[in-house]
Amino acid sequence: MLAALFVVFVALIYVGTKRVLFTSAAERSAGAAHQISGQIATLKDSPFGPVSLRTALSDQSFLDEFAGSGLFVEAFNEYGKPIGKSNNLATSDLPTSGYEAWSPPFPTPGIEWGIATVKDARMLVSRQTFPSGRTPEATIYIGQSLVGMDGILHNFRNLLLTGLLIAFLFIILASISLARAALGPIGHITKAAREISGEQLGKRLNWKGRSDELGALGRTFDEMLSRLEHAFERERRFIADASHELKTPLTVINANSQMLTRWGARDEKVLREALVTIEAESATMARVINAMLTLAKTDNPSALTMEAVDVGDVVRDVGTALQASAQSKGLTLNVIAELGAYVHGERGLLRQLVINLVENAIKFTEAGSVTLALRPAADGVVLTVQDSGPGISGDSLPHIFNRFYRADPARSRTVEGTGLGLAVVENIVRVHGGRIEVTSQPGEGTTFTVRLPSDASLPPAQPAA
Structure with missing residues (x-):
């Protein structure tokens, strides 16, 4: 981009210089043409008697008054034959045809312009016709040599190209230097990223001394590694817990299958008890797997099919x-x-x-009641599930939404469940843009409060008076 700007800048300078030089040459020729016109008008009104146009133009000394270094004057009659010319033309003649049309940047009425090439040298030619009645009497050509100007432009162009080349070299060297300074830290990040694996997520860049964008990138990279490390650790714990939860029913099913193989055909009681146990453990496995599938589903919100749902209808159905x-x-x-x-x-x-929250309340409540309520709010709906159960201790409250967490492991062995119910609830609330809160006191019951935003495409529900 910078190189392109340099090229445009140099081109503008060259074009501007060329225009100035051409204008200067045209002004000199136009000045000579105006002087000739004025002098001819003076000769016609001479007190010694008028001098004819052809007589004046055939006088070389008259034309030499308007010629000069690089400026030539020649007159032709109405038939295109030479009448006279300035001394500096010697035996040469000015070209009267075959030149390229050109116009100066200022008005020159009655004068035509063009650029001709004479013996490999360019010349700016102007032509002015003097009429006699309705027919031309004579035509004066003024030629301005452009050899000097072309030499100046040639040298100036070489100077600009040299400067441009030097500027390009400087830009290239500066770009290489800046690229090395900029890409060096990025190479360090790349090297660190290559060294990181699922077993080595504890590595950090620790760029604490940089306050620029690369420093911010390094800090963001470290923060990303911290999140990945925590995510990998959660997944490891989840896989270990899931394996443990599935291992127990599989072990029971395997043991009962062996019992069926050995004694099932001979002992009806063994057959019946083994089948009941296998069925119960299979149901436990199914619940665990279904809960895990729901968690996986909510971990990918883009795959969900969202629509307007009447939560009141859902709550009544579950109740x-x-x-x-x-x-x-x-x-x-x-x-x-x-x-x-x-x-x-x-x-x-x-x-x-709703099912998970209500089943959880029923499961841990031995006496009393469970209340499932839904009320509209200004920005959505509020769902509450309140029970009169034993409550949850303050130490356990921060962990109840963790996967496979059990507030009371001893009691959980006697209560049917997967340990994933509240984790599923939290994920469902999250993908719907809501939030969940829980309040509980041991011995006084527990209340779960879920706040979900309303469907923006429908009129908001009116809060109850």
Whole structure:
């Protein structure tokens, strides 16, 4: 870009200089033409009697008055034959045809211009015709040699090209120097990136002394590595926990399959108990796998099919479906929801969110009630699930959304679950642009509050008075 600007700048200088020199040459020729016209007019009004035009133009001394160094004058009659010429032309004649038309940057009425080549040398030629009545009586040609000007332009062009070449070399050297200074740190980043693997995410650039853009890039690179390290660690823990959760039911299924092989055909009790156990463990595995698939689905929001969903309808549907589960434990399931509360989301995931929260409340509540409520808000909807269960300790609250986390491991062995329910809930809330909060006191129950933004394409739900 800089080189192109230099080229344009040099070209403009050259064109401007050429224009100035041509204008100067044209002004000299035009001045001579005006002097000749004035002198001819004077001769016609001479007190000693008028002098004819041809007589004046055939006088070499008359024409020499207007000629000069590099400036030539020659007159022709109406038939194109020479009448007279300045002494500096000697035996040569000015060209009367075959020249390239040209116009000066100033008005010259009655004068025609052109550029001719005479013996490999350029000449600026002007032509002025003097009429006699309706027919031309004589034509005066004034030739301005451009040899000197072309020599000046040639030297000036060489000077500009030399300067341009030097400027290009300077730009190239400066660019190489700047590129090395700029790409050196980037090469360091590239080398560090090549040395990093899934087992060596602890490496950092530690560019704390740079305050420029590269310093910011280095700090961003370190921050990215920190996020990757934490993400890899979470995935490792998740894989280890998932393997453990799946290993237990697989081990039980395998043991019961062996029992069936050995005694199933002979002992009906063994057959029945083994089949019941296999079915229960298979269901546990299915729940774990379904929860993991839901987590994977919510980890890729771009693959979700979003639409306008009436959350009130979803809440009523889930409340109806889980009434039997609550009644089997002697609990009261209260459902408070009005239709017409829309959000932009995926209905299946929103239903899973409500199911997980309500099932979790029923699972850990031994007596009392569970309340599922939905109310519209100015910017969306608010879903609350409140139970009268044992509550959650303050130490466990920050971790309840972690995958496979169990607040009470001893009690969790007697309570059916995957350890992924609340992790799934948090992911579903996140991909819908909402937020989830939990308040709990041991012995006083737990309340989960989910806030989801409304569907912008529909009228917002009106808050209840």
